[in-house]
Amino acid sequence: MADSTDQTPDQAPLETPLGRLHRSLGGRMVPFAGYAMPVQYPAGIMAEHLHCRSAAALFDVSHMGQAELLGDGAAAALERLTPADVQGLKPGRQRYGLLTTMAGGIFDDFMVANLGDRLFLVVNASRKEQDFALIEAALPAGVRLHRLPDRALLALQGPQAVATLAPLAPDLAKLSFLGMAETSIAGTPALVSRSGYTGEDGYEISLPAERAEAFARSLLDLPGVAPAGLGARDSLRLEAGLCLYGNDIDETTSPVEAGLTWTIGKRRRMEGNFPGAERVREELANGPRRLRIGLRPEGRQPARGHTPIHAPGGEAIGEITSGGFGPSLGGPMAMGYVARPQAADGTALELMVRGKALPARVAPLPFIPHRYAR
Amino acid sequence: MSEMKFTRDHEWVRLDGDAATIGITDHAQNALGDVVFVDLPEIGREVAAGEACAVVESVKAASDIYAPVGGRIVEVNSALAEDPSLVNREPIGEGWFFKLEPRDPAEAAGLMDEAAYHAFVESEA
Structure with missing residues (x-):
């Protein structure tokens, strides 16, 4: 038995503020983006995933990069790096966006919130150093990036998440999807958004690192809350059709190819003043060469990332970027991604798994409908 | 009279007269997590000891299974197609993978017995 997908770390992995908690819960720690993270707990990926869809699951996402952007003109400054409409983001609102490259690729995906007096950013763990360096290099005088390495980030996700947290923080139930508020939960100061990466309702909670373990334990003591690891996080986001940076989107994929044109603000598209605007404009006008699609393989056999996708009996027309069960x-x-002519829902394709053609069909995303609190 | 031997890759092989039955250990199924699919070899295929000849897919990843001894595949466990979780529930029973006719039954002599395998797992932990 040999695992074909685990990666070897280059150096000793970093710990999140919850490392001790993960180990005490029996978490199986693996290296991920430079951190030791729990891939699963004793319940297992399947049970943790299903628990998130039926009740509430607690994830540690403290490895992700958190930062504030302060000063007059912070939103306009960030818009130099992204096609997202940041200036139009109202106080108390959060938005998903892309940092784009001059060539029209995706440098990273991120969340940005308007906290009234500042912007709050969450970026991918694997990209945070590059992202923050890129942002700092683009800032005019008077705008400052303040990294928040001393904050933890927890995600409480699932249909019971809101009701479960309500006794500790009654005002949070009033947040709408992609709303964000500074509040206090059972005495712990927290920055909470109604968002997540599972397709379920729930919260992401930023809080001081030194309060994280006690806070996480108090959430795990609530009825119906169970811990979930990176394995379930990955299967949940894939069912929800959400991209994983480095797998489904990267510097070679454009926002249009990735089906993320909706992250480009209308004003931004008109102005065309973001990195890679030329490629985006060209692809919107003429159609991209390839498109991100969902695939349902026939039978039970999964097809993993990097599996070649062929036209039936024919040539390679693309590759799987994320795949599983x-x-x-x-x-x-x-x-x-497949060539655009083969991207229509229902198109029959073949996945070349270990030299054998596995029949599959293009399927609409998400695989499991989102249940956000709109 | 059957005898069970173990590999460093966490396969088991049960030698029963002319047939060898192969599966993965309880330690292996626990490390893999929920098994969702098993890709089994073609009947009649000749495999060498140590050759990758099956793949077990968990929610998370695909892992190769190696033939503990060389020989010809004579039977595969078709029940795994319907219920791959048999591998998790009964790894050394109903969750077996395939049977082969060993080319050289003496090959198995170099594998670990149960006590040696348990010591090996302990040493890996």
Whole structure:
């Protein structure tokens, strides 16, 4: 038995503020983006995934990069690096966006919130150093990036998440999807958004690192809350059709190819003043060469990332970027890119798994409908 | 009279007269997590000891399974197609993978017995 997908770390992995908690819960720690993270707890990925879809799951996402952007003109400064409409973001609102490259690729994806007196950013763990360096290099005088390495980030996700947290923080139930508020939960100061990466309702909670373990334990003591690791986080986001940076989007994929044109603000598209605007404009006008699609393989066999996608009996037309088994879907699922003529829902394709052609069909995303609190 | 031997890759092999039954250990299924699919070899295929000849897919990843001894595949566990979780529930029973006719039954002599395998797992932990 040999695992074909685990990566070897270059150096000793970093710890999040919850490292001790993960180990005391029996978490199986693996290296991820330079951190030791729990891939699963004793319940296992399948049970943790299904628990998130039926009740509430607690994830440690403290490895992600958090920062504030302060000063007059912070939103305009960030817009130099992203096609997202940051200036139009109202106080108390959060938005998903992309940092783009001059060539029209995706440098990273991120969340930005308007906290009234400043912007709050969350970026990918694997990209945070590059992102923060890129942002700092683009800032005019008077705008400052303040990194927040001393904050933890927890995600409480699932249909019971809001009701479960309500006794500790009654005002949070009033937050709408992608709303963000500074509040206090059972005496702990927290920055909370109604968002997540599972397709379920729930919160992401930023709080001081030194309060994180006690706070996480108090959440785990609430009825119906169970810990979930990176394995379930990955199968949940894939069922929800959400991209993983480095797999489904990277510097070679454009926002249009990735089906993320909706992250480009209308004003921004008109102005065309963001990195890579030329490629975006060209692809919107003429159609991109390839498109990100969902795939349902026939039968039960999963097809993993980097599996070649062929036209039936024919040539390679693309590649899977994320693939696995959907516990809620009850079958295999994948995302990938194919040439535009083959991207229509229902198109029959073949996945070359270990030299054998596995029949599959293009399927609409998400695989499992989102249940956000709109 | 059957005898069970173990590999460093966490396969088990049960030698029963002319047939060898192969599966993965309880330690292996626990490390893999929920098994969702097993890709089994073609019947009649000749495999060498140490050759990758099956793949077990968990929610998370795909892992190769190696033939503990060389020989010809004579049977595969078709029950795994319907219920791959048998590998998790009964790894050394109903969750077996395939049977082969060993080319050289003496090959198994170099594998670990149960006590040696348990010591090996302990040493890896």
